[in-house]
Amino acid sequence: MMLLLLISIKLLLLLCIQRPSTSVRLKEGWQVYSSAQDADGRCICTVVAPEQNLCSRDAKSKQLRTLQEKIQNMSQSIEVLNLRTQRDFQYVMKMESQIKGLRSKLRQVETNWRTLPTKNFQELKGKMADLQPLVPVLNQYKADAGLISQFKEEVRNLSLVLTGIQEEIGAFDYEELQHRVTNLETRLRNCMNKLTCGKLMKISGPSTVKTSGTRFGAWMTDPQVSTASSKVWYMDSYTNNKIVREYKSMSDFIAGVESRTYNLPFHWAGTNHVVYNGSLYYNKYQSNIIVRYSFESGRVVTQRALEFAGFHNVYPYTWGGFSDIDLMADELGLWVVYATNQNAGNIVISQLDPETLQVLNSWNTEYSKRNAGESFMICGTLYITNSHLTGAKVYYSYSTKTSSYEYTDIPIHNQYFHMSMLDYNARERALYGWNNGHQVLFNVTLFHVIKTDDDS
Numbered sequence: 189m190m191l192l193l194l195i196s197i198k199l200l201l202l203l204c205i206q207r208p209s210t211s212v213r214l215k216e217g218w219q220v221y222s223s224a225q226d227a228d229g230r231c232i233c234t235v236v237a238p239e240q241n242l243c244s245r246d247a248k249s250k251q252l253r254t255l256q257e258k259i260q261n262m263s264q265s266i267e268v269l270n271l272r273t274q275r276d277f278q279y280v281m282k283m284e285s286q287i288k289g290l291r292s293k294l295r296q297v298e299t300n301w302r303t304l305p306t307k308n309f310q311e312l313k314g315k316m317a318d319l320q321p322l323v324p325v326l327n328q329y330k331a332d333a334g335l336i337s338q339f340k341e342e343v344r345n346l347s348l349v350l351t352g353i354q355e356e357i358g359a360f361d362y363e364e365l366q367h368r369v370t371n372l373e374t375r376l377r378n379c380m381n382k383l384t385c386g387k388l389m390k391i392s393g394p395s396t397v398k399t400s401g402t403r404f405g406a407w408m409t410d411p412q413v414s415t416a417s418s419k420v421w422y423m424d425s426y427t428n429n430k431i432v433r434e435y436k437s438m439s440d441f442i443a444g445v446e447s448r449t450y451n452l453p454f455h456w457a458g459t460n461h462v463v464y465n466g467s468l469y470y471n472k473y474q475s476n477i478i479v480r481y482s483f484e485s486g487r488v489v490t491q492r493a494l495e496f497a498g499f500h501n502v503y504p505y506t507w508g509g510f511s512d513i514d515l516m517a518d519e520l521g522l523w524v525v526y527a528t529n530q531n532a533g534n535i536v537i538s539q540l541d542p543e544t545l546q547v548l549n550s551w552n553t554e555y556s557k558r559n560a561g562e563s564f565m566i567c568g569t570l571y572i573t574n575s576h577l578t579g580a581k582v583y584y585s586y587s588t589k590t591s592s593y594e595y596t597d598i599p600i601h602n603q604y605f606h607m608s609m610l611d612y613n614a615r616e617r618a619l620y621g622w623n624n625g626h627q628v629l630f631n632v633t634l635f636h637v638i639k640t641d642d643d644s
């Protein structure tokens with residue numbers, strides 16, 4: 189059984205250089221018996237796998253299937269990553285061309301400076317200086333895009349190898365392959381963690397997905413399930429309702445093809461529910477109780493009172509509607525946003541254990557809940573809009589990582605004049621909104637914080 193070995197080319201290359209055209213014993217089960225230069229001048233080793241490997245054929249083919257599945261999973265993750273990065277990348281490229289334009293203008297000005305008013309020149313210089321810190325960010329983005337295409341290529345290579353050896357089962361070093369897959373997975377995970385989190389820079393859209401229901405309601409997808417599932421849940425109205433409608437996909441949702449309805453045991457309050465990892469989390473009407481309802485079992489799995497939280501329009505968002513207790517999820521997990529008398533009606537952020545609903549950690553902000561239009565969490569930072577009406581913008585952000593706040597000025601286009609729900613979905617990197625009886629989506633652009641403690 190002969191096989192051209194491409195995957196361990198580095199290792200083999202070394203051996204070939206050391207001992208050209210002689211037989212080399214590589215390790216148990218492997219023999220290299222010849223070497224040659226290919227047309228590109230590369231060293232190619234021909235490998236013979238011993239017959240004894242044949243007896244464990246079944247085990248190996250099972251291993252192979254697992255590896256193939258892993259590779260497929262990785263390809264999916266890379267696709268998601270790629271899509272998100274491409275989106276940000278376009279934004280960044282635009283900025284880069286602006287910088288370049290400014291730079292050449294500056295150069296022009298510098299050569300003709302005698303003919304130009306000093307004031308203009310200073311202004312331009314100031315603008316340039318403002319943009320300077322962006323340059324490393326731009327470079328980082330370029331590096332990231334490169335990294336992703338490298339991942340893509342590695343995964344493609346690996347799946348080629350896997351397909352290739354399917355016919356040659358028995359003739360492969362699974363340990364080595366497993367090691368490569370694990371290594372790639374770890375790097376991919378690091379890369380995703382790095383790239384998926386960042387600071388909100390821009391909100392684009394909305395695109396109107398559908399027009400349905402009353403003025404107030406909520407709709408969402410589950411950020412925690414695999415990319416294969418894209419179920420949509422729909423909860424119309426902020427009070428006196430306990431029917432959740434489920435749609436198999438976004439297109440079914442648009443077409444109005446329901447797949448299931450769930451009749452919850454308790455009415456909900458407000459529009460601030462979230463579906464996370466197969467469960468619906470919501471605030472039970474006229475209480476500060478958070479309910480976790482499992483779609484799979486069709487039962488309430490957990491209920492717990494959120495201590496000190498105001499409810500029933502004591503501390504709602506600006507639009508009212510019993511929106512006192514806002515459940516949300518981001519890259520880091522499940523969160524609840526509310527206000528307490530202890531914190532003078534200002535917003536409190538708590539991280540929740542998704543199983544037990546226990547509060548894991550809390551942060552007190554100084555932003556009055558009654559003056560907040562909506563809020564949503566991205567990468568552990570809470571973003572608060574200043575109104576539910578036209579002209580609203582993301583006005584304040586609070587980082588749970590540094591326990592500090594910042595005033596921001598990020599416009600959000602309130603197309604239909606009344607926003608009763610706004611929630612971030614980390615998987616899609618989009619904001620789901622309920623805009624006066626319209627179900628809308630916004631895209632967000634994040635600048636990730638540059639870290640260099642990574643092998644990539």
Ligand SMILES: *[C@@H]1O[C@H](CO)[C@@H](O)[C@H](O)[C@H]1NC(C)=O
Binds near residue numbers: 254257414
């Ligand atoms: C691939 O992803 C699916 C769905 O997320 C998961 O059930 C499966 O265990 C994963 N396979 C491997 C080998 O990681």
Ligand SMILES: *[C@@H]1O[C@H](CO)[C@@H](O)[C@H](O)[C@H]1NC(C)=O
Binds near residue numbers: 194342
């Ligand atoms: C993928 O395989 C090609 C052809 O063998 C090789 O040139 C390339 O370096 C490989 N890429 C990676 C990222 O391993």
Ligand SMILES: *[C@@H]1O[C@H](CO)[C@@H](O)[C@H](O)[C@H]1NC(C)=O
Binds near residue numbers: 393394629
């Ligand atoms: C969001 O981004 C996706 C992918 O780039 C694009 O298809 C979609 O139209 C965008 N939506 C909005 C509301 O900008």
Ligand SMILES: *[C@@H]1O[C@H](CO)[C@@H](O)[C@H](O)[C@H]1NC(C)=O
Binds near residue numbers: 412465466542
């Ligand atoms: C999601 O649910 C599964 C089981 O239902 C559990 O094993 C897993 O830890 C949960 N993930 C998160 C992030 O809570």
